[in-house]
Structure formats: structure tokens, C-alpha cells
Amino acid sequence: MKYLLLIYEAEKRWEGGYNGPEIAEYGAFGKEFSAQILGGNALKPTSTATTVRVRDGKRLTTDGPFAETKEQLGGYYLVEAADLDEALNIAAKIPGARYGSIEVRPLMIFS
Amino acid sequence: MIDLDRLCRAEWGHLLSSLIRAFGDFDVAEEALQEAFSAAVVDWAEAPPNNPVAWLYGTARHRAIDRIRHRARSQALLAQLAPFDERHLQSTEPDNAVPDERLRLIFTCCHPALATEARVALTLRTLGGLTTEEIAHAFLVPTATMAQRLVRAKAKIREAAIPYTIPEASDLPERLSAVMSVLYLIFNEGYAATHGRELLRRALSSEAIELVRLLRVLLQARLGSVPAEVDSLLALMLLHDARRETRVAANGELVLLEEQERNRWDRAEIAEGCALVHAALVRSRPGTYALEAAIAAVHAESASAEATDWAQIAGLYARLLELHPSPIVALNRAVAVAMAEGCEAGLVLIDSLEKALAGYHLWHAARADLLRRLGRRAEAVASYQRAHALSQNASESRFLARRLAELGAQPPVS
Numbered sequence: 001m002k003y004l005l006l007i008y009e010a011e012k013r014w015e016g017g018y019n020g021p022e023i024a025e026y027g028a029f030g031k032e033f034s035a036q037i038l039g040g041n042a043l044k045p046t047s048t049a050t051t052v053r054v055r056d057g058k059r060l061t062t063d064g065p066f067a068e069t070k071e072q073l074g075g076y077y078l079v080e081a082a083d084l085d086e087a088l089n090i091a092a093k094i095p096g097a098r099y100g101s102i103e104v105r106p107l108m109i110f111s
Numbered sequence: 112m113i114d115l116d117r118l119c120r121a122e123w124g125h126l127l128s129s130l131i132r133a134f135g136d137f138d139v140a141e142e143a144l145q146e147a148f149s150a151a152v153v154d155w156a157e158a159p160p161n162n163p164v165a166w167l168y169g170t171a172r173h174r175a176i177d178r179i180r181h182r183a184r185s186q187a188l189l190a191q192l193a194p195f196d197e198r199h200l201q202s203t204e205p206d207n208a209v210p211d212e213r214l215r216l217i218f219t220c221c222h223p224a225l226a227t228e229a230r231v232a233l234t235l236r237t238l239g240g241l242t243t244e245e246i247a248h249a250f251l252v253p254t255a256t257m258a259q260r261l262v263r264a265k266a267k268i269r270e271a272a273i274p275y276t277i278p279e280a281s282d283l284p285e286r287l288s289a290v291m292s293v294l295y296l297i298f299n300e301g302y303a304a305t306h307g308r309e310l311l312r313r314a315l316s317s318e319a320i321e322l323v324r325l326l327r328v329l330l331q332a333r334l335g336s337v338p339a340e341v342d343s344l345l346a347l348m349l350l351h352d353a354r355r356e357t358r359v360a361a362n363g364e365l366v367l368l369e370e371q372e373r374n375r376w377d378r379a380e381i382a383e384g385c386a387l388v389h390a391a392l393v394r395s396r397p398g399t400y401a402l403e404a405a406i407a408a409v410h411a412e413s414a415s416a417e418a419t420d421w422a423q424i425a426g427l428y429a430r431l432l433e434l435h436p437s438p439i440v441a442l443n444r445a446v447a448v449a450m451a452e453g454c455e456a457g458l459v460l461i462d463s464l465e466k467a468l469a470g471y472h473l474w475h476a477a478r479a480d481l482l483r484r485l486g487r488r489a490e491a492v493a494s495y496q497r498a499h500a501l502s503q504n505a506s507e508s509r510f511l512a513r514r515l516a517e518l519g520a521q522p523p524v525s
């Protein structure tokens with residue numbers, strides 16, 4: 001079996017930056033389970049999120065994260081795109097965009 | 112002596128768009144341009160340049176390069192930058208040295224991934240060249256709040272990689288309609304505002320008209336044509352703006368269209384607006400802006416409220432209703448039908464909208480007006496009182512109180 005482990009937490013905690021002992025803990029966690037971890041990323045905060053829906057063939061794009069509580073996370077794609085427009089174009093083609101919402105979030109790049 | 116304030120208002124968007132294009136960063140571009148204008152205050156007092164725009168661009172470019180030289184990740188970008196020909200600084204040629212990227216800027220500022228209020232603020236700041244303080248005043252929010260809104264919007268552009276491009280043909284209609292709705296929102300904020308300082312409001316409306324004019328020039332240059340809906344939007348704004356002076360009486364009371372002094376309407380704006388909308392209607396299937404502009408044109412071209420072709424207006428509202436079903440549009444149609452066919456016919460339509468609009472003061476006001484004309488005084492008074500109770504606009508409230516007084520009644524005690 002494969003499992004997706006989703007990290008939910010108050011993003012405000014990270015406003016001051018991503019340094020500190022907790023990052024080292026994440027590093028240790030990654031090492032400990034390196035044989036089992038198939039992939040993982042940090043996301044930029046929800047202020048960078050955009051949500052796309054397609055209804056009656058028309059695309060509705062809104063600023064902000066997905067905020068419905070009646071719908072649940074059902075899957076994900078990790079895609080490479082030149083910019084947000086390209087990412088939104090791909091997102092709008094996901095069949096689920098016609099029934100639910102696709103939240104588009106850029107990944108955090110640690111340099 | 113060069114008028115720097117005027118130059119800033121006129122050239123800010125042009126220069127900024129070009130700097131953003133060169134450096135790929137809104138903040139670097141904006142800060143560098145601000146520094147260039149500050150430098151101009153000092154330098155130009157001694158030696159004004161032959162070509163102020165090229166001077167500002169060259170100076171801002173130097174400042175921006177200084178800024179990003181410190182950032183390791185921008186080194187590659189610096190290498191790519193085309194060298195700027197310093198001779199432009201003293202050239203007498205107009206602004207050839209500075210490419211105009213404002214069309215990109217419009218599409219980025221009005222990107223649907225930004226919150227609507229952020230789009231409005233960003234468009235006024237970057238394209239209109241209004242200061243953060245001016246925008247804050249116009250929208251009645253503290254300057255710090257507006258500054259924060261702009262910072263967040265620019266952060267989202269950067270962090271989510273909202274592109275600085277003109278959308279592909281397949282995306283263009285949707286994106287252009289997003290741009291138009293931002294510009295119309297700015298216009299309406301200045302026109303139909305329920306509160307605020309009159310002069311700043313007027314500035315917003317004029318700014319919106321200027322921005323649509325700019326959009327037309329840029330689209331023409333880039334695509335070789337201007338979509339009819341963009342022309343219609345300009346027509347709509349001009350036809351409304353033409354009536355601005357007559358909408359509110361000296362005492363601040365709202366003046367209804369039928370009671371406005373038509374000889375004080377701006378004839379030049381009406382002529383331009385009518386010509387634009389007539390041409391747009393011939394060119395293509397009318398969209399919502401075209402239909403709304405056509406309605407405004409029928410009013411503008413009528414000598415009086417009685418002489419208005421209300422049947423045509425009712426017909427235009429019916430088409431608008433097909434395109435954009437909304438109870439407000441249906442209410443406007445009902446009022447036009449009342450004028451064209453009689454108060455009873457209008458009242459039937461208005462009553463059918465009760466469920467959707469019972470909480471809307473103008474529904475009660477329109478209903479009251481028809482009851483008054485039908486001589487049903489008691490019902491008219493009740494409806495005016497309901498409208499008065501629901502109204503949040505001082506000039507509308509004064510108007511409703513006057514109507515009640517004419518019927519020998521009082522506004523409700525709130």
C-alpha cells in the first residue's frame with residue numbers, strides 16, 4: 001500500500017522563516033524513513049494559493065485556498081509549469097475541476 | 112521648468128511596465144522608479160534633460176541594477192539585460208528608448224488569481240500612477256491598510272509566479288473580461304458611490320475612463336483591433352459620466368433621471384459615447400456592456416423623460432436579462448415597461464420580483480413610485496417608508512423623505 005501523509009498546521013508558526021531546530025528534526029525524520037518516503041515537499045503559505053473550478057465549461061478562478069468543508073481531499077498531481085497561468089490551465093483540465101475545486105499552490109524551494 | 116508631478120502621472124505606468132519587464136520584479140522596478148523621480152527633483156533644477164522620459168528610465172535602470180547586484184540569484188538576469196544606450200538620455204527624440212509594456216501590466220494587475228480589491232488597488236497604483244495614500248483616501252481605508260494590500264498582491268505575483276505576459280488567444284476573452292470588470296468597478300466606485308469625498312470619487316471615474324482609453328490604444332497596437340465590448344465599456348462610462356453634474360442636487364439629494372436638467376449633460380461625452388456604442392452594436396452580437404451602453408444612449412439622446420423611447424429601453428433590458436439573468440436587471444425592465452405600457456403592467460412585473468428583492472430599498476422605491484402614480488396613496492406611503500428604512504445612502508434617504516412629505520406622510524422613526 002502507498003499512503004499520502006498530509007501535514008496540517010497553523011502556517012503562522014512559520015512566518016519568521018524556516019530555520020531552526022524543527023527543520024533539523026524534519027531532516028532526521030527524512031533520513032530515518034528514507035527507504036519508505038517516495039516524495040515530499042513543503043508548500044508556500046496559503047496567501048499564494050489560487051483555486052480553480054470549471055462549471056458549464058467556464059473556468060472560475062479565485063484568489064485564496066480551497067475553503068469548503070463539504071468536500072474532501074481526493075488526490076493530487078505534482079506538475080512542472082512555467083508560471084501560474086500554465087499551472088491553472090492544467091488544473092482546469094483535471095476532471096475533478098468540473099465537480100469540485102482544484103487548489104493550486106506553489107512549492108517552497110529551500111536554497 | 113518641467114512639471115514633475117504631471118510627468119509622473121503621465122509616464123509612471125509606461126516607465127514602470129518597462130522596468131518590470133526588464134527586471135522581472137515589481138518591487139525593484141517601483142523602488143528604482145521612485146528613486147529616479149526623487150533624483151530628478153534635485154538634478155533637473157540645475158540641468159533639465161532634453162528627454163525627461165529617457166533620463167528617468169536610464170536613471171531608474173541604474174538604480175535597479177544596483178539593487179539586484181546584491182542578489183546572487185539575479186546575476187544571470189543581469190547578464191541577459193540588453194545594454195541601455197546612454198545617448199538616449201540627452202536625445203531629443205520622444206520616448207523611443209523606453210519600450211511600452213503596459214498591456215502586460217494590465218493583464219498581470221487584473222489577474223483572476225488576485226483578490227478583486229487587490230486588482231483594483233494594483234491597477235490604480237501601477238497603471239494610474241496614483242499614490243498609495245490617494246487610493247486609500249478614495250476607498251476610505253487607512254493608508255497602512257492599502258499599503259498592506261499592495262504588498263500582499265505583489266507578494267502573490269512573485270511567489271505564485273503570476274506571469275507578466277499578454278494571455279494567449281484562447282485565454283484572451285476571459286482575461287480581457289476580468290480587466291474590463293476591474294476598470295468598471297473603479298468607474299462605479301467613483302460614480303455610484305454611497306459615501307466619500309466627491310473630488311476623489313470624480314478622480315476615480317476619470318481614471319477609469321483614461322484606463323479604458325489606454326486599453327483600447329494598447330489592444331489596437333498589439334492585436335490590430337479593439338473588441339466591441341471594450342468600445343462599449345468606454346461608451347457606457349462616458350454616457351454615465353455625462354450626467355454626473357446633474358445626479359445630485361446642491362443640497363446633496365439624489366436627482367432621478369427624469370428630473371435631471373438635461374441641458375447640463377455633457378454633450379461631448381454623449382456624442383462620443385453614442386458614436387462608440389452605435390458602431391459596436393453594428394459590429395457584433397452585443398454583450399452586456401453594449402446593451403447597458405445602448406440603454407444609456409437612448410436616455411442621453413432623449414429630449415425629456417416623456418419623449419424617451421421606453422419601449423426600446425424595455426426591449427434592451429429584456430435582451431440584457433437573457434444574457435445576464437438578475438433580479439436587478441428585471442427590476443429595471445419592469446420600470447421601463449411601466450413607462451412604455453402603463454403603471455399596471457409594470458406593477459405586475461415588479462410584484463413578481465418580491466421574493467428576490469424584498470430586502471432591496473430600490474425595489475420598494477420603484478413599487479412606491481408606481482402606486483403613487485396610480486393614486487394608491489396608502490400603499491405608496493407604506494412602500495416609501497419601507498424603502499426609507501432600508502436605504503443606507505443619505506441622498507437617497509432625503510429623496511424618499513421628500514416623496515413621503517409630498518404624500519403628507521413622514522419617514523418611519525428608526
